[in-house]
Amino acid sequence: MTAADPVTGAEAVRIDGLHKSFGTNEVLKGIDLTVDTHEVVCLIGASGSGKSTLLRCVNLLEPINSGRISLWGQEVTAPGIDPNLVRRHVGIVFQSFNLFPHMTVLRNVTLAPMKVRRVRPAEAEEEARALLARFGLADKEADFPDRLSGGQQQRVAIVRALAMKPQLMLLDEVTSALDPELVAEVLDVIRELAATGMTMVIATHEMGFARDIARRVCFLEEGRIIEDAPPAELFTSPRDERTQRFLRRIVDAGRL
Amino acid sequence: MALSGSPPPGSPGGPPLASAGNPPPGSFARSGRGARLLGGRSGPVISTASTLVVLGALVAIFLLAPGAHAVEHLFLSPQHMWQSFIGDPAAGYYSVGAAIWLNIRMFIVAEILILVLALLIALVRQSVHPALFPIRILATGYVDFFRGVPLILVIFAIGLGVPALSLPVVSSQSNAVYGVTALVLSYSAYVSEVYRAGLNSVHQSQVAAAWSLGLPHRHALRYVILPQAVRNIVPPLLNDFISLQKDTALVGVLGTIEANKAAEIYSEQVFNFSSFTVAAILFLILTIPLARFTDRLIERDRRRRLAGATP
Numbered sequence: 001m002t003a004a005d006p007v008t009g010a011e012a013v014r015i016d017g018l019h020k021s022f023g024t025n026e027v028l029k030g031i032d033l034t035v036d037t038h039e040v041v042c043l044i045g046a047s048g049s050g051k052s053t054l055l056r057c058v059n060l061l062e063p064i065n066s067g068r069i070s071l072w073g074q075e076v077t078a079p080g081i082d083p084n085l086v087r088r089h090v091g092i093v094f095q096s097f098n099l100f101p102h103m104t105v106l107r108n109v110t111l112a113p114m115k116v117r118r119v120r121p122a123e124a125e126e127e128a129r130a131l132l133a134r135f136g137l138a139d140k141e142a143d144f145p146d147r148l149s150g151g152q153q154q155r156v157a158i159v160r161a162l163a164m165k166p167q168l169m170l171l172d173e174v175t176s177a178l179d180p181e182l183v184a185e186v187l188d189v190i191r192e193l194a195a196t197g198m199t200m201v202i203a204t205h206e207m208g209f210a211r212d213i214a215r216r217v218c219f220l221e222e223g224r225i226i227e228d229a230p231p232a233e234l235f236t237s238p239r240d241e242r243t244q245r246f247l248r249r250i251v252d253a254g255r256l
Numbered sequence: 257m258a259l260s261g262s263p264p265p266g267s268p269g270g271p272p273l274a275s276a277g278n279p280p281p282g283s284f285a286r287s288g289r290g291a292r293l294l295g296g297r298s299g300p301v302i303s304t305a306s307t308l309v310v311l312g313a314l315v316a317i318f319l320l321a322p323g324a325h326a327v328e329h330l331f332l333s334p335q336h337m338w339q340s341f342i343g344d345p346a347a348g349y350y351s352v353g354a355a356i357w358l359n360i361r362m363f364i365v366a367e368i369l370i371l372v373l374a375l376l377i378a379l380v381r382q383s384v385h386p387a388l389f390p391i392r393i394l395a396t397g398y399v400d401f402f403r404g405v406p407l408i409l410v411i412f413a414i415g416l417g418v419p420a421l422s423l424p425v426v427s428s429q430s431n432a433v434y435g436v437t438a439l440v441l442s443y444s445a446y447v448s449e450v451y452r453a454g455l456n457s458v459h460q461s462q463v464a465a466a467w468s469l470g471l472p473h474r475h476a477l478r479y480v481i482l483p484q485a486v487r488n489i490v491p492p493l494l495n496d497f498i499s500l501q502k503d504t505a506l507v508g509v510l511g512t513i514e515a516n517k518a519a520e521i522y523s524e525q526v527f528n529f530s531s532f533t534v535a536a537i538l539f540l541i542l543t544i545p546l547a548r549f550t551d552r553l554i555e556r557d558r559r560r561r562l563a564g565a566t567p
Binding site for chain 1: 464467468470475480483487
């Protein structure tokens, strides 16, 4: 990817007719989605609806079966694209943090900037410390990940992704593995990111959070986007019967 | 049933359970000498006592055996042990103590080469690139072959076969070099499987995390996958190296004067096997520290997993 700098207001992500199967199990059955630069889009839907797979496809962690994914106007699913160059500009944060357990927090954050962006160690550490301080982790830089709480680990994972200065962040159910009392600290971090204008696609089960932060919410079921609307519309007057059924279950479970 | 009798023991209104021959709760501990022997500080006393009993019994069996005296003279003669240890070229035998130095050198050289070659084999077998398919097949065949053939046959094949080829340089090496080559070929097959298990033990999500940061796969391997894989396999690796230390003795079949061969020559010259006892003691002195070190690493690893990471 050569022209990586996003043009403000332009399409950051464009997905056309994306199909993805694991063996005979078709997980994504024709996804069309666009995300504008500075836009926050939330993906909601039951487990297994394809939210995570969709995010992993955008980051080229999963090869796709058919369709196209373009980032900032350049097709990244075309042959000859170096996935490493694409991933430099696309940060992803996983449900289970996936920090490197054998490295300190600081090393977790500085590894990719040093090896990929070729930032000098002193500079990388300075950047990392600034980011850690910004997210309330200043005193944790020498700790190993398993000394931290889940919330702290997830915030480190977000910092690690941000250290690559991505122009798009993909968040894959980042609070699903956390104890309830730790969810808020991570959601606050994401709110702050949104406030800085970060383009984000967020798969989440936190409906209240999706309603607050997203400009658009997409409801996925069985590998298809059933409904794509602003949150006020989707949560209060969903048009599709399947969306209504899903939201009713969420309300019944006391989660909205 | 006791329709007209008293309620069963333990039930409301029945006799209390404790009185039915059981001591009341709170008196489970043994009293007197038994308590001292089972209690905390007496642990070493028990273990020492039981060790002495077992050793004493073994020594007694040995001493009471009809051939005890002959065995003692043939295997445990202090005079022969010392003679074979220091050696006497004039009398036609070598020093076992000096010969073990060759075992140590063979072991160190072989170990370094095995660590490198085995890692390469494991990485090739784990690779997924279509272009590497032929090398992948080769690596699999290599591991199958050398794990299946007895080490001593490999030593003979290399030690007798390669000189017979009469190639320049390759065919004019010492038998120790051929022995080390055979050890490296054979052990690399085993150790590559240990590496492979280690690489597989690193969760796929770690690979995904490394890739997602834009790290090329070689960097993901170097900084994320290998360090975690190696940490998981240090105990089995050291186990293989304890085994390798002993197997350097097999190189003696080529006529190389290592400790076992030196002991054999002594026994043939002097008709006393105490030289083998010396060789055994020397090998024990080499392997036991490594075995204890392995135990310590396993224990440290266990503690770290329980307590979380240590800086």
